[in-house]
Amino acid sequence: MTRKTFLPFSRPDIGQGEIDEVVNVLSSGWITSGPKVAAFEKAFAEYVGSPYALTLTSCTAGLHLAMEILDLQPGDEVITTSLTWPATVNMIHLCGGKPVFVDVERDTFNLDASQVEEAITKQTRAVIPVHFAGQSCDLDKLREICKAHDIELIEDAAHAVGSEYKGKRIGSGDNMAVFSFHPIKNMTTGEGGMITTHDNKTFERLRTLRFHGVDKDAWKRYACGDKAGYELYHPGWKYNMTDIQAAIGLVQLERLDTMIEKRMTLAALYDDLLSEVHEFTRPCRTRYDIRHAWHLYTILVDKDKAGIARDEFMQEMGKRNIGTGLHFQAVHQLSFYKNHYPVPDGSLPETEFISETIVSLPLYSGMNESDVHDVVTAIRDIVEKFKK
Ligand SMILES: Cc1ncc(COP(=O)(O)O)c(C=O)c1O
Secondary structure, three states, X not given: OOOOOOEOOOOOOOOHHHHHHHHHHHHHXXXXXXXXXXXXXXXXXXXXXXXXXXXXXOHHHHHHHHHHHHOOOOOOEEEEOOOOOHHHHHHHHHXXXXXXXXXXXXXXXXXXXXXXXXXXXXXXXXXXOEOHHHOOOOHXXXXXXXXXXXXXXXXXXXXXXXXXXXXXXXXXXXXXXXXXXXXXXXXXXXXXEEEEEOOHHHHHHHHHHHEOOEOOOHHHHHHOOOOOOOOXXXXXXXXXXXXHHHHHHHHHHHHHHHHHHXXXXXXXXXXXXXXXXXXXXXXXXXXXXXXXXXXXEEEEOOHHHHOOOHHHHHHHHXXXXXXXXXXXXXXXXXXXXXXXXXXOOOOOHHHHHHHHHEEEEOOOOOOOXXXXXXXXXXXXXXXXXXXX
């Protein structure tokens, strides 16, 4: 019954191609930001369909720089979801804004657009939706609302590399979108991120903020024949990606669609096998046209229905050699945000219910169908054990 070896909930899919490219960069004499970074940015911009893409050390760095572009003033508000990794909300707070939480939809786990509209005030500067698990938000609705109120839309696309909304890739819109290449994501660079925009001025500002605020990085000053001198108009940070990371990213990007197709096949198998397990709630689909990138396959474990609470379920899976993940605990219920940005009781009921019951099952492109069968066997075993 129990698997002999542990099945992690995620594992990066690194092949010989990535390893060879890293070795090439290491032997080349140039390992920080250089030609590989430039090639990766070009390839990514082409892939998503955006004129500008900028590599970064993480998605968090991208969210930080996007907040810097907003130039938040005391009292400014940014509407977002609480069902996210803290990075999304931390960057609003750390850049001087006030995070305003809006509830998510029970079926898609994405921001509820009608509630976004109700939450807009004179102080609202931006909305940051998360494309949860790689399933796109209803961008037309969000864009319409942001346009009507003259506020920015910044997509937290950490889960959404390769996702599509109505036939267009996430990152192709004219607003900023920020991606993550953390090792559990659909493609990785070890750690890393990317920000896309259509606006040349925004891009140039992001580019300098990424590298101390100076106008030229080392590649331009020393390897491209430019003059060694540089200028600085605004202090910035040190968020540049290395060529070692970009070399991995270039190969991963070439393989991305194949890796996503594998995730889709595995998710469809989960759907099929779990359709007979009525104790748990499977992920729902959007009512609009998307390509789901299947970053996560999540189920809801409601004690009233399943006879077992989520945390105990995760432990029981672990005992059966199956890893699981928790994405996410509601940010507004974490101590800092509970104390600094309290929300009225019962104002985020869907977020709170999902946060209490959600579990990510193993899903990654290196998994095979027999692994999915093992996960579902373990789930059925737990259902039997905890049957009322
Ligand atoms: C929704 C969301 N936003 C932002 C981040 C931050 O990404 P990174 O680790 O690349 O900074 C994550 C990371 O998991 C995430 O899930």
